[in-house]
Amino acid sequence: MVGIVGYGTQIPRYRIRVEEIAKVWGADAPSYKRGLGLNEKSVPAPDEDTATLSVNAARNALLRAGILPQELGAVYVGSESHPYAVKPTGTIVSEALGACPHVHTADLEFACKAGTEGLFITLHEVKSGVFPYALAVGADTSQGAPGDALEYSAAAGAAAFIVGTDRLIAELLHTDVFMTDTPDFWRREYTHYPEHGGRFTGAPAYFKHVSGAALGIMDKAGMKPQDFTYCIFHQPNGKFPVQAAKQLGFQEAQWLPGLLSPTLGNTYSGSSPMGLAATLDVAKPGDTILLVSYGSGAGSDAFIFRATERLTEVRGMAPLVRTQLDEHRVFIEYGTYAKFRRKILKAE
Amino acid sequence: MQVPKFWREIPRYYRLEAGKCDQCGKITFPSRLVCPECGSREHSKVHLSGRGTLKTFTIIRIPPDGFGDQAPYAIGIVQMDEGVGVMAQITDCDVDALSIGDTMITKFRRVREEGKTGIIMYAYKFVPDVGV
Incomplete structure (x- = not known):
């Protein structure tokens, strides 16, 4: 039997409303909200990226899994916004968790499917007996071009799943x-x-x-x-x-x-x-x-x-998704959003 | 900061790795070669829990190079649950709403990067513990 042993998420605290983006580009906010079914989106802080969100989500997953990081045989991070073009995010995540050095690590990319790529691989890897436990993370700090329809939806967040054959929370x-x-x-x-x-x-x-x-x-x-x-x-x-x-x-x-x-x-x-x-x-x-x-x-x-x-025994060991999503939000204006997303830069 | 210098500090920056005196149990962060309490040179590695109480803080309004887009931001000393004081940036907060005695937790964050082509340096920062 194989399945999920622990899970955790991290959502940035910052939000921008559809109206705020539409106001800047002269777009009709109600039609965007109706057409896309969106009201607001998460925005990463300037010191958050795919690696930081992955680590903080994975730490929550470890709390629920109740295993040691050294028991992880593999760490896979799926994203289309890896901080480096060349240097695996998985190395940073594994090191921060304390899973190094006997851990198989890879970064995965498949647009929005990279997170479940890792889940698919770890489930079948663990099922085949290669590792007792493995970690799959899906994380992004995605960007949409200014004024493009994607700018209203491209958001940031991470979910991490520890896969194993015992201590299952979902088979x-x-x-x-x-x-x-x-x-x-x-x-x-x-x-x-x-x-x-x-x-x-x-x-x-x-x-x-x-x-x-x-x-x-x-x-x-x-x-x-x-x-x-x-x-x-x-x-x-x-x-x-x-x-x-x-x-x-x-x-x-x-x-x-x-x-x-x-x-x-x-x-x-x-x-x-x-x-x-x-x-x-x-x-x-x-x-x-x-x-x-x-x-x-x-x-x-x-x-x-x-x-x-x-x-039900481990659910309360880490923040719930709805708690991270609905509580302690900080709404920002487009200027702050543009600075946070490095669309505008301060002259040094 | 040079790459090797940063690399050597990764256990401390990434995982809050501290030293615990095998003789008297005192925890030091960063880990010390000689225990300031009993003088022992025998230590074990321990990891701080990442939880503590804000002991003091200051607000940086005129930042050094590389931090210009973050000002104003807070730097604080947090009394960790293990009894040791740790200094770090406090992020995800309204700097004017901070109070001594606030409960803090650590999060893994970007600290700085060496220009557009250099390495990205990650480490712990404090955030007010609001349960998210």
């Missing part, structure tokens, strides 16, 4: 994948901001792959939407995951606990993993959870978990 029942070459979103080398295919990111990209993976895993498991207690779909905005869930036959009560994007934004590699963490914050033993990620380029990973008794 893995099935995995599946759905992947094709679909150029809906990309960033070329040496460019700062990504580009995207506008409406092309919808039906042939997000919806095709998310529903492909969801239908594939449900077919493999012999399960129907009504057999799940909860479902989480990648959240590039507040609208797509709800549309996908409805199209597949899920009900609001199944997706609501894991839907964070309306007030968090799209944390890219952290997006659906943070939705899973928020769902684990409310799940009861025996509840079944469907997780489907999506990464542009494009592909989806799908997982089915069943919560165990231990989940």
